[in-house]
Amino acid sequence: MKCSIAIIGGGIIGSAAAYFLARSGHAGSIAVIEPDPTYSVATTPQGAGGVRQQFSLAENIAMSKFSLDFYKSFDQHMSDIPNLPDINFREQGYLFVVTKDGEKTLRTNQALQSSMGANAELIDYTEIRDRFPSIERDDIVLGCHTPDDGWIDPNAGLWSFRKAATYLGVTYIKAKVTGINSDNTKIKSLKLDNGASILADFFINTAGPWVTSLAKLTGADLPVVPMCRVQHFWKCTHILEDLPLIKDESGMFFRPESDGFSGGRPSFDINPGFVNDIYSGYFANYFEDTVWPLIAALVPKFENLRLQRSWAGHYAQNILDGNMIIGKYSPYHDNIITACGFSGHGIMHAPAVGRALSELTLTGRYQSLDLKRMEITRVHENEPYLEVGIK
Numbered sequence: 001m002k003c004s005i006a007i008i009g010g011g012i013i014g015s016a017a018a019y020f021l022a023r024s025g026h027a028g029s030i031a032v033i034e035p036d037p038t039y040s041v042a043t044t045p046q047g048a049g050g051v052r053q054q055f056s057l058a059e060n061i062a063m064s065k066f067s068l069d070f071y072k073s074f075d076q077h078m079s080d081i082p083n084l085p086d087i088n089f090r091e092q093g094y095l096f097v098v099t100k101d102g103e104k105t106l107r108t109n110q111a112l113q114s115s116m117g118a119n120a121e122l123i124d125y126t127e128i129r130d131r132f133p134s135i136e137r138d139d140i141v142l143g144c145h146t147p148d149d150g151w152i153d154p155n156a157g158l159w160s161f162r163k164a165a166t167y168l169g170v171t172y173i174k175a176k177v178t179g180i181n182s183d184n185t186k187i188k189s190l191k192l193d194n195g196a197s198i199l200a201d202f203f204i205n206t207a208g209p210w211v212t213s214l215a216k217l218t219g220a221d222l223p224v225v226p227m228c229r230v231q232h233f234w235k236c237t238h239i240l241e242d243l244p245l246i247k248d249e250s251g252m253f254f255r256p257e258s259d260g261f262s263g264g265r266p267s268f269d270i271n272p273g274f275v276n277d278i279y280s281g282y283f284a285n286y287f288e289d290t291v292w293p294l295i296a297a298l299v300p301k302f303e304n305l306r307l308q309r310s311w312a313g314h315y316a317q318n319i320l321d322g323n324m325i326i327g328k329y330s331p332y333h334d335n336i337i338t339a340c341g342f343s344g345h346g347i348m349h350a351p352a353v354g355r356a357l358s359e360l361t362l363t364g365r366y367q368s369l370d371l372k373r374m375e376i377t378r379v380h381e382n383e384p385y386l387e388v389g390i391k
């Protein structure tokens with residue numbers, strides 16, 4: 001098969017790129033190679049779906065602003081596409097809470113977010129308690145509340161982009177890329193596990209936590225590794241007020257989910273790699289020993305919760321600085337780009353990144369939002385571009 005653009009990996013990032021390319025109307029033929037239409041091990045369906053403007057880097061805030069607006073008006077953007085699932089955007093806000101140690105950074109970040117047009121409000125502990133009486137932790141001195149933020153159903157988001165792309169003419173191929181043929185400057189074709197080959201003029205590697213193993217097939221390297229993150233769903237025996245997605249300096253977060261809550265705390269000291277069993281080894285008793293004490297310290301009514309289930313997903317973790325890498329990444333081949341290493345922010349940034357990948361593919365430049373600072377150069381120069389504060 002021959003196409004104009006071949007996308008490796010049809011998670012939310014690859015599918016958003018496919019959608020924006022198809023929507024442009026002048027991308028030619030597009031194929032997405034995705035081995036698992038159930039997405040049973042992909043990162044996207046395991047995510048919390050949080051969409052927030054609370055960042056310290058201008059690029060992340062700008063990507064969130066575009067994506068938040070896009071998700072809020074998803075139905076309008078997709079009004080010509082039939083039978084899409086409801087992405088269930090829930091505008092219930094985000095609340096970051098900090099102790100004295102995090103106060104200065106939270107203030108600085110909020111000032112930048114506000115200057116960029118985000119509705120981000122600093123509130124002291126008394127005001128936090130007034131708005132959200134379930135919170136009771138008296139070392140909290142300050143919060144930043146962004147009521148316009150919220151969350152989507154990540155699986156529905158993925159499938160909406162995929163179905164819209166398909167409706168606009170994109171072909172999804174159920175296969176795994178196992179080899180890449182190239183000459184000295186160009187990628188020529190992809191070898192698939194079913195024996196077929198896909199020839200294309202341009203390639204996009206959006207294989208999530210598998211992105212580095214695909215990059216290695218053409219001699220390129222990326223500082224991106226799979227990092228296991230476990231999430232939990234629990235029910236509370238008390239009825240609580242409507243809470244936003246809450247996050248503290250430990251990385252602990254939770255949000256309302258149907259008749260309970262989902263959340264967790266990233267395991268910062270775990271070794272990279274895929275984890276299949278979360279009931280033995282590192283994650284045995286993780287909820288009881290690590291997560292539960294943190295959530296109950298903030299919301300004492302969680303002391304007598306009922307854990308319903310736990311599951312694992314894998315961040316594509318950028319070990320240089322925890323931020324996305326976008327654009328060309330191969331020292332040899334100039335017709336392949338990536339967007340990877342989201343380290344926990346890929347769902348919220350998918351619309352902005354899909355649009356940026358489409359622009360890069362079609363014009364070689366960013367047209368809407370300059371993301372040059374997020375490119376591979378910083379990796380080659382060993383200059384981390386870090387978020388500060390709650391990540």
Ligand SMILES: Cc1cc2nc3c(=O)[nH]c(=O)nc-3n(C[C@H](O)[C@H](O)[C@H](O)COP(=O)(O)OP(=O)(O)OC[C@H]3O[C@@H](n4cnc5c(N)ncnc54)[C@H](O)[C@@H]3O)c2cc1C
Binds near residue numbers: 011177207312342347
């Ligand atoms: C517990 C948890 C909570 C999270 N919470 C949030 C949140 O609140 N907000 C947020 O924005 N983000 C969150 N994230 C992060 C977010 O889920 C990811 O950043 C995002 O889903 C990445 O999407 P992706 O398309 O890059 O990767 P994936 O969804 O992993 O898609 C990659 C695809 O590549 C395919 N693939 C792999 N190998 C090959 C191959 N050889 N050939 C072809 N295809 C291949 C896979 O099958 C897969 O479908 C969370 C993640 C986890 C784990």
